[in-house]
Amino acid sequence: MTTTQFSILDIARAQVLEEGVGLTQEQALEVLGLPDDALEPLLELAHEVRMRWCGPEVEVEGIISLKTGGCPEDCHFCSQSGLFDSPVRSAWLDVPSLVEAAKQTAKTGATEFCIVAAVRGPNERLMAQVAAGIAAIKDEVDINIACSLGMLTPEQVEQLAAMGVHRYNHNLETARSHFPNVVTTHTWEERWETLRLVREAGMEVCCGGILGMGETVEQRAEFAAQLAALTPDEVPLNFLNPRPGTPFGDLEPLDARDALRAVAAFRLALPRTVLRFAGGREITLGDLGARQGLLGGINAVIVGNYLTTLGRPAESDIDLLGELQMPIKALNETI
Amino acid sequence: MFCDQCGKPAAEGEHARCADRRTLEPPRFCVDCARRMVVQVTPTGWTARCSRHGELASSSRTPRRRTTVREFQEMARELPPIDVEQWRRDREADDAIFGDDRLDH
Numbered sequence: 001m002t003t004t005q006f007s008i009l010d011i012a013r014a015q016v017l018e019e020g021v022g023l024t025q026e027q028a029l030e031v032l033g034l035p036d037d038a039l040e041p042l043l044e045l046a047h048e049v050r051m052r053w054c055g056p057e058v059e060v061e062g063i064i065s066l067k068t069g070g071c072p073e074d075c076h077f078c079s080q081s082g083l084f085d086s087p088v089r090s091a092w093l094d095v096p097s098l099v100e101a102a103k104q105t106a107k108t109g110a111t112e113f114c115i116v117a118a119v120r121g122p123n124e125r126l127m128a129q130v131a132a133g134i135a136a137i138k139d140e141v142d143i144n145i146a147c148s149l150g151m152l153t154p155e156q157v158e159q160l161a162a163m164g165v166h167r168y169n170h171n172l173e174t175a176r177s178h179f180p181n182v183v184t185t186h187t188w189e190e191r192w193e194t195l196r197l198v199r200e201a202g203m204e205v206c207c208g209g210i211l212g213m214g215e216t217v218e219q220r221a222e223f224a225a226q227l228a229a230l231t232p233d234e235v236p237l238n239f240l241n242p243r244p245g246t247p248f249g250d251l252e253p254l255d256a257r258d259a260l261r262a263v264a265a266f267r268l269a270l271p272r273t274v275l276r277f278a279g280g281r282e283i284t285l286g287d288l289g290a291r292q293g294l295l296g297g298i299n300a301v302i303v304g305n306y307l308t309t310l311g312r313p314a315e316s317d318i319d320l321l322g323e324l325q326m327p328i329k330a331l332n333e334t335i
Numbered sequence: 336m337f338c339d340q341c342g343k344p345a346a347e348g349e350h351a352r353c354a355d356r357r358t359l360e361p362p363r364f365c366v367d368c369a370r371r372m373v374v375q376v377t378p379t380g381w382t383a384r385c386s387r388h389g390e391l392a393s394s395s396r397t398p399r400r401r402t403t404v405r406e407f408q409e410m411a412r413e414l415p416p417i418d419v420e421q422w423r424r425d426r427e428a429d430d431a432i433f434g435d436d437r438l439d440h
Contacts, residue, residue: 062378087342087363091373104379241359244341282359304378310359314379 025225046264046297059300061112062105071118079243080118086245108314167204175223204233212240212254224269239280267297276300337369
């Protein structure tokens, strides 16, 4: 056992690395409060934990917005809310374009393709579009399909499972105690209920959130613990990219060191979960962020562009995985 | 000309933030008329459509600029010289099919 001057790292090594037991909320808070000179050993430990409990594979995913903008909800970070003065206009993607996007994604080497819609929950028209899109993709592209369509009814959950959606994304976004400061048109508990239905239907649960939305460090630890209690199959970690016209448009991006500390803390709280680098990493961490994250607990990435903003070129991340000797997770394989 | 990020006149005001943003943002406003565009981002590209001025794609990120008369003249100079006799024969052949289209005819 390695001992360091930071006792929480020694505790985490014994508890998380050796036993596979994630950090508690209080322990995660200690990690988030570590000084900058502890960052390097912290990231190394998070990487060891990831390699021990998840392996070297990296899950690579592309995402697409099927229905953009015009959302009736007021998520304060989101440029797609119809309630804010955002430059994002409503758009629908047709099925041939959706299939083309799935092909583009598969060409990058990704094995996951997530279809996203900016809605409170899907209506009949959207469900029909999703069904047609998934059928067309399955005909032409060998890729796992995930969906993120907001809050679902039990019937819609069953329909999506029957369509062959293997994973459903619905982010809790932030700690329960901070959620009312981020969204007022629905509750954290409503989101939790959809996640419960998804799990019951046998789909994999993908649930994460956005860091840097004005939450305290204590609330960041609270969020990590709440996600750990959910035991999701995947946690996408986004960093706030302040969008013009939204209530959070003037917030400063998260400090890069705080972002990396959070990556490591979430890995130590969720040792066996797919932890995905998602939106905002380019803004928060710059080009070096991908490497630091992949060597600090991350084992999944969204490659290429996001829903309404652009990302690093997919080939940059794929080349980096090759350089780090981290194989892309094969289709139908579980990390 | 308008800024494709904020929609304000490109030659007026401060656009440093817009310039920073542009590396990770598709255009949001038409540079010709400042209308908000319908933007679709895909994993490897984007399209942005103005209802008046048509569609841009990521493969053509450079903002459109109208060709000046001088540039048209320079392009015309690059073309091979016109064979006047051939042109006349082609025109007569067309007239035989479609009729004479001269205004004073």
